[in-house]
Amino acid sequence: MIIRRAEPKDLAQIVLIEGLCFPEDTAFPAGMFSYLIRYSIALVACEPSAKVLGFIIGYASGNAGAVYTLDVHPLYRRLGIAKALIAALEKELKAEGAKAVRLEAALEKPETMELYRKAGYRERELVRNYYGQGKHAVRMWKCLM
Ligand SMILES: CC(C)(COP(=O)(O)OP(=O)(O)OC[C@H]1O[C@@H](n2cnc3c(N)ncnc32)[C@H](O)[C@@H]1OP(=O)(O)O)[C@@H](O)C(=O)NCCC(=O)NCCS
Numbered sequence: 001m002i003i004r005r006a007e008p009k010d011l012a013q014i015v016l017i018e019g020l021c022f023p024e025d026t027a028f029p030a031g032m033f034s035y036l037i038r039y040s041i042a043l044v045a046c047e048p049s050a051k052v053l054g055f056i057i058g059y060a061s062g063n064a065g066a067v068y069t070l071d072v073h074p075l076y077r078r079l080g081i082a083k084a085l086i087a088a089l090e091k092e093l094k095a096e097g098a099k100a101v102r103l104e105a106a107l108e109k110p111e112t113m114e115l116y117r118k119a120g121y122r123e124r125e126l127v128r129n130y131y132g133q134g135k136h137a138v139r140m141w142k143c144l145m
Contacts, residue, residue, distance in 0.1 A: 003088045006042035006055060013052035021071045028069065041092050045081050056085040058093060065093030067103035086119045094144050101144060104130055104137040116140050
């Protein structure tokens, strides 16, 4: 598996995976991914054949970084791909000056919180209605120093 910067040619596969991970009303639209590939740090995990297995998108702002979104294709889960993507993004964020990284995890998805906890993130606050009415998130932070 290779982890590299996402490119415009990956857009269709990214949109496909997003559609497999989230319902239509909450999935990011293609236009948003097109923008994020260009203007944020978007990484894909792929096979040598260029098949995309998962992706992570984040950005650095001042001395903090953030993870926007993280998706792994349902057929390739529990293989450590998300873990590797998080580590690769943290490396890029650190290189851009981030000393800590923030992310939001859905309260209704304890497995996601477990993934981030294992990667060293800790819960700091509850963000009510972050994903829509009644859909709360937990904001988690990790220090990169
Ligand atoms: C959450 C998600 C990104 C995890 O991807 P993954 O590649 O399967 O995760 P990893 O294999 O790197 O898992 C690392 C650790 O996280 C935890 N974990 C991951 N998925 C889990 C699950 N479904 N249930 C319980 N623990 C889980 C485990 O501790 C795992 O370690 P282990 O396999 O040695 O037990 C993936 O399930 C996904 O894309 N879900 C839909 C989109 C989503 O919810 N994204 C999250 C934030 S926006």
